[in-house]
Amino acid sequence: MQASISLSSSSPSSLAFARSDRAVEFFSTNASKPSSFRFCGLRGEALGFSTLKRSGCNQVALSQRRLFKKLSASLKDNGVPSKGFDYDLVIIGAGVGGHGAALHAVEKGLKTAIIEGDVVGGTCVNRGCVPSKALLAVSGRMRELQSEHHLNALGLQVSSAGYDRQGVADHANNLATKIRNNLTNSLKALGVDILTGVGTILGPQKVKYGKAGFSDNVITAKDIIIATGSVPFVPKGIEVDGKTVITSDHALKLEFIPDWIAIVGSGYIGLEFSDVYTALGSEVTFIEALDQLMPGFDPEIGKSAQRVLINPRKIDYHTGVFASKIIPARDGKPVTIELIDAKTKEPRDTLEVDAALIATGRAPFTKGLGLDNINVETQRGFVPVDECMRVIDKNGKLVPHVYCIGDANGKMMLAHAASAQGISVVEQVSGKDHVLNHLSIPAACFTHPEISFVGLTEPQARERAEKEGYEISITKTSFKANTKALAENEGEGLAKLIYRPDTGEILGVHIFGLHAADLIHEASNAIALGTRIQDIKFAVHAHPTLSEVLDELFKSAKVNSGVSNPVKEPVAI
């Protein structure tokens, strides 16, 4: 009974491929409330991109598979391995990337095992996107409830908003647990073997795994995917004690809320935490090595985001400086941060704060992976790969049957990118040419309001246009002119489209505004499928919705070429 329940509520086919209408039906009949939660989490976090190119064509096959699974769940096989191997595919690391690859591998009929030394779900689920979304959900509501001006404009009266720190922390932790169980169940349900222990590559097509203190098991596999992910990067000179000097791993547990916290790094992680901490009453100081805050974003978006997310909040910042030394609070002294000039290395300032969060990015985790055994050397810690995620050895040659996806290869350190890469690899090992177009992978920062983008930033697009000799055009729309945004009294924000006026090709879309993270997919799908502006501008958007921001964006673009033929079939990407 247990088996059939887990099958129906978290079968991968429903997770990855169900269209929204089917999903609703599915839930009303089968699932209890919690599983609907898991569903959202997985779709949003893990498989955002990967669904796209398969929806439709594979759906029929999948429903059949589900029927089949129901009948034969007890048999617990996920394919028959190729001759002479224990498995067709062994994935080292059960994060979102490994999970995505495993699901797709089973779908392709490969006998699959996944090796995990820690907990299933990896960074995203346990120490990253998932718990942070729980905190951000809280911070978003706190912000709304505290914004008297905003509430009054809506005619609402709220006496005062408060929060219980432990309650908030529990929400984040519970969410992570829930999503983790969901991932585990979905793997088990498909019959993927979850092998516990640290995975080490012994040689070509040979992997050992085992817990410390136990004897190792050696297995053979036709193909191996490295998906070991990353850990928070802590620059040298910074002493992390887990209490007053912390990384995102600790911050997500929300053990205390300092009056004043310095956040080193103003990328996604830093920005999201600044949103959380300021909503819960902290004051924040950003320390950014580059001359500008939010260096990863399109400059214009960054500037306007700064006007909303930084300037009016209880946040100040130091740019162009490194935190050369951070000493945790002890002996009655506060956290001490020494700042040096990023260029001249001369001392600039000393800060004394209650806590410091190190959000300087993430470092690939490849320890104990046995890369030496296949003659591979990491570059700045990353496993070198080609565009098909095939691992490259010291001599620049491809290592047969070894692939690396996700944060460990450093191509694009996003959960859904890892998953997409994993699916791409599975496509290849099952005999199809497949190259993932990384420019079609959207990214989002879940501040309030959110920031999202796909493709090139304006400076990148200009550089490329100059090199390749074409013109680019830019058009922008504001959320201020969107009915739904105004109804929500959230007119702050803009969307920006970078495109080629000669062909109508979309080069990049950047959104800052209400629900930007959910809005970007129209643009990322268009890029992935090669849809041109002159075609997509005829697509209809429901009124009034936020999606009209993009509608307006596409309509305001001026494309010189005539209407091209509508895309008849998805273009391989």
Add this chain to the structure above:
Amino acid sequence: MAGLLNIGTSFIPSSSTSKLLRYPSSLPPANRNNPSNRTLIQAKIREIFMPALSSTMTEGKIVSWVKSEGDKLAKGESVVVVESDKADMDVETFYDGYLAAIMVEEGGVAAVGSAIALLAETEEEIAEARSKANSSSSSSSSSSSSSASSSTVASKPPQEKTPEAVASSPAPSLSKQASAPSVVAASSVHPASEGGKRIVASPYAKKLAKELKVDLGSLVGSGPMGRIVAKDVEAAAAAAVLTESPKPAASPAPSPAKVSTTPGIELGTVVPFTTMQGAVSRNMVQSLTVPTFRVGYTITTDALDQLYKKIKSKGVTMTALLAKATALALVKHPVVNSSCRDGKSFTYNSSINIAVAVAMDGGLITPVLQDADKLDIYSLSRKWKELVDKARAKQLQPHEYNTGTFTLSNLGMFGVDRFDAILPPGTGAIMAVGASQPTVVATKDGRIGMKSQMQVNVTADHRIIYGADLAAFLQTLANIIEDPKDLTF
């Protein structure tokens, strides 16, 4: 269905660099409506106006200046990004020239049609334009938060400093003056700043200090490790405003001369009372004929402080909040609002008029908030501001300062934690209010906690008001202040 088809048509289309909207960003001199500028600005220095970007736009916010002061501009180049009620748009110039002076800084708001910058035709005219920007920005108050512009411009060429330009920056100097006494205290131990070499202030404190023009160097931090936090800046700004003109002064008792001793006093001379000081003196002597006594009470103000923080932005002042709370307590204790005119009877006053002692240059006056129990807190705050302005201009009418039935004297903003006041003749009671300070308190359940508490001390005429009356009144007042939700109705 029509609605669906009309999506977005009523909105201004988005701005884009490819189709910059052209607005006449400067107008011929004849169109200028500011008479003060007409004489000052010659034809070659043009004003850049806040354009009307939509039919409904009345004011616009400067998002960013694309060009900075001194930059050369070519006709058609975009100069500034303006945020209207609908969208952000680039505004371009119609003339060649130099961006001489920015009059409304980024983030500032200006009314449609008001000047936001000056455009000089030649490089030589830049300085001239700047001095003009100086005088016009100080004489006109069109730009709201942009007062920074006047100071930055003023700091540049000292040459043509018009009197107005000088007048435009009294705020910082005043605040310095006001906080001068606290500098002495600050030089004691400031653990977070290595003996005062460095200023340690929280991000929000820094922001506030910039906004309120408070010099952080002169503050003593009350935060962890002596760090300056937001409320230190707020307190300093409040004190600065008070010293600037009306200082809510003491009870009549500490001689008013003392308040204004420091500046401009010639030692070894005898200076006769002014009329006002004479009146104070007479009243003080007269008060000796009244048998007074005092009752004190400690009130927790956490809830009040929180409320204040919430509604401060709507112009509500602490004075108004205290007056309102007092008035509401008096409603329940009419005897405390009574007076003894002839030594034989109670005169129960029909209205509750709260007089608040205010120190003025060389004197003391008690503007009266009439019917403080009936007015809502916002009206009361407006009324109070009006009274203070009038007091400053010495335009208070007699009924606005001598109809008080109960007097409030607050020295809290100076850090005074308790004091006692002398009863003004003709009233029954006066309340002296001390500073609210974080205090360690033991609670009934055996825990130790931190609460902000202030001490109040009521002086009353014992012929009519007895100890039990004051005790009951103070208890009511404490209840109101500790649960201040009634104050906002």
